Each structure stands twice: as C-alpha cells, then as structure tokens.
Amino acid sequence: MNARIYMRASTKEQDAYRAEQELTAFCKSKDITIVGKYVENYTGTSLKRPKLGMLLTESNADEVLLVESVDRLSRLSLEEWYQLKAIINKKGLRLIVADLPTTHTLISDDDLTSNILKIVNNMLLDLMATMARQDNDKRRERIKQGLANAKAQGKQVGGRSKNYAIREKVTRYIEKNLGAEEIAKLADCSVATVYRVKKEIQSAKQVCA
Incomplete structure (x- = not known):
C-alpha cells in the first residue's frame, strides 16, 4: 500500500523534521510505501493550501493520506471540513491519523471491519476537527483579550x-x-x-x- 504524508508545520525546520521521522517510522511499522511527502507552512484555517492541493491532485485511489494529527490537516470551519472530506473521499483516499488509532484499521482490507470503523472514524474525525477549530478561535480570543488588558493597564x-x-x-x-x-x-x-x-x-x- 502506498502513502502520501502531509505535514503542516511551523516555520521551524525541526518541527517538520520531527513529524517526518515519526510518520516515516509509522509507515515502516505498517509495511506502507511512502510515495510522497508534502510539507506546508500555511494556516490550517484555509482550505486552499498549495501543498495540500498538490497532494490531492497527485494522489491515486486507495492510497493512504497520512497525517500526524487532525489539527495538522484541518482547523477549518465545519462547512469547509466537510468539503475537504468530500474531496478526500472522491479521490478514494484512506485518511489515517497517526495519533488516532481507530483510523489505523483502515489500512486493512477487511471490508466488515472497515465498514464498521468508517462510521466510528467519521464521527471522531468530525469531533476532532471541530475541537481543532475551536482551539484556534480560543487562542485568537486570548490574544485579543491580552492586548485589551495591556492597553487598560497603560x-x-x-x-x-x-x-x-x-x-x-x-x-x-x-x-x-x-x-x-x-x-x-x-x-x-x-x-x-x-x-x-x-x-x-x-x-x-x-x-x-
């Protein structure tokens, strides 16, 4: 089975390097062949990301789209998250999240297991994507509050x-x-x-x- 690794990192090179090392080791442990690595220094709140778009264009059906965690793939609004999922599903990709073990079962070709866990994974992914967006919104609000407090204190x-x-x-x-x-x-x-x-x-x- 082939995999394309997507890493959305900060501008610090070591962040991307750490993720690459961990995801490469993951693929090795699962006997998965890496056919592409995509490192993105871009906000997860935008659906239109250069490297993500390239990955989706170059990918083939039944390949694995591997990410470290859901928030590396998305901090999108719920509507845009559904759009991204629809694109992934249309391409026939298997979305595997390294820190979400239930998605690892999608590597298997066991139809019964896959069909059952697809439902579970879909719910978990939606929940984690929503939490990632909320975390981003809360962080922005804290910064605004901090600036306001600083101004209030002169x-x-x-x-x-x-x-x-x-x-x-x-x-x-x-x-x-x-x-x-x-x-x-x-x-x-x-x-x-x-x-x-x-x-x-x-x-x-x-x-x-």
Missing part, C-alpha cells in the same frame, strides 16, 4: 506611527504560525515590524495569564 502595545491595518494583518499571520519573512511579504511591512508585533503579543499574553 502598557505600550503600539506606537502612534504604526499603521493599524498592517498591525492587524501581521497579528493574523502570526496566529497562523507563518515565518517572519513570509509575514513581512504578505503584510507589506518590514521584518522588524513583525518581530515588534510578536513581542507585543507575548507581552499581552503574559498580562492575560
């Missing part, structure tokens, strides 16, 4: 010369775990601005804590 969270719209963009991209250089390009600002906003967010989190 702490500096932004100079007068700063462009508020740019700062909001930078904050959103930071929440998506993008790298400083990538954020600077997307927000049309300097790398120094990105690091300054990161420092402000960290300060706000400490106040919120």
